[in-house]
Amino acid sequence: MSESDEPVHAVLAELSQLPSDGTLVDLGCGTGPTLAATSRRHPRARLVGLDRSAAALSTARTQLTGHGGGLQLVQADLRRPLPLADACVDAVVSYNVLECLGDPAALVREAIRLLKPEGTLVLAHVDFDSIMVSGPPADLDRRVCHAFTDDRQPWMDHANGRIGRTLPGLIAGAGLTLHRTETLTAASTVLTGHAERRVADMRRALLSSAARGTTTVTAIEVTDWHAAVQAAARDRRFFFSETVVIAVGRRT
Numbered sequence: 350m351s352e353s354d355e356p357v358h359a360v361l362a363e364l365s366q367l368p369s370d371g372t373l374v375d376l377g378c379g380t381g382p383t384l385a386a387t388s389r390r391h392p393r394a395r396l397v398g399l400d401r402s403a404a405a406l407s408t409a410r411t412q413l414t415g416h417g418g419g420l421q422l423v424q425a426d427l428r429r430p431l432p433l434a435d436a437c438v439d440a441v442v443s444y445n446v447l448e449c450l451g452d453p454a455a456l457v458r459e460a461i462r463l464l465k466p467e468g469t470l471v472l473a474h475v476d477f478d479s480i481m482v483s484g485p486p487a488d489l490d491r492r493v494c495h496a497f498t499d500d501r502q503p504w505m506d507h508a509n510g511r512i513g514r515t516l517p518g519l520i521a522g523a524g525l526t527l528h529r530t531e532t533l534t535a536a537s538t539v540l541t542g543h544a545e546r547r548v549a550d551m552r553r554a555l556l557s558s559a560a561r562g563t564t565t566v567t568a569i570e571v572t573d574w575h576a577a578v579q580a581a582a583r584d585r586r587f588f589f590s591e592t593v594v595i596a597v598g599r600r601t
């Protein structure tokens with residue numbers, strides 16, 4: 350089982366407060382990094398991952414080979430009623446998924462339906478307006494970072510890049526007890542690992558949106574921004590950070 354270099358997954362596994370033989374559902378599990386972190390912490394837990402991407406689920410299955418408890422990876426559209434019974438799980442987690450949904454409160458209601466009494470809901474999302482990168486001039490940097498926050502890629506039904514800050518309100522508004530609110534900031538002074546992947550994602554996403562005419566920045570601006578970030582990395586002026594908001598609710 351390979352380990353993600355993003356510490357957030359281990360934090361989510363911890364905050365889920367899963368009993369060692371309990372059941373956890375990951376809504377929008379993707380390739381399974383949160384399930385893998387949960388498996389390391391609770392090797393006998395029953396893990397359920399829902400996602401609509403068959404390719405991501407297939408990678409998750411490979412990543413979780415060797416998990417000692419039960420494993421169910423199910424292709425499902427999170428905009429529809431979830432294919433699980435009422436009050437059947439101890440914990441529900443979801444990381445970096447809600448921004449894609451036009452009605453995130455509907456998924457939160459479904460997540461609560463799945464929880465046993467005293468069950469835990471952990472919602473976590475990068476708030477993309479928190480991204481800081483050194484190198485590019487301020488005006489260009491603001492334009493590019495804000496365009497990325499608002500960017501909607503073709504695989505997304507919706508885009509709300511500022512959803513991180515709304516998570517505590519979503520939990521409280523759904524009637525759960527808001528148990529904890531945390532932030533986790535990833536920071537790096539070198540353009541490697543997560544920072545490198547995020548900067549590359551920003552460049553790739555905005556160049557494709559510029560080509561489709563669906564963003565507010567031009568391909569030239571994106572290319573200039575990226576060159577300035579790379580120059581900062583070469584000259585040891587590089588800094589990158591982004592913040593994840595984590596909200597934990599408890600069903601009474």
Ligand SMILES: C[S@@+](CC[C@H](N)C(=O)[O-])C[C@H]1O[C@@H](n2cnc3c(N)ncnc32)[C@H](O)[C@@H]1O
Pocket residue numbers: 376377378379380381382383399400401402405425426427428443444445446449506
């Ligand atoms: C940014 S990825 C995050 C994946 C995973 N939680 C992680 O931490 O790596 C967003 C995931 O949400 C899934 N997704 C987006 N909209 C969905 C929907 N309507 N139904 C099911 N899955 C969806 C995508 O397929 C993708 O795997």
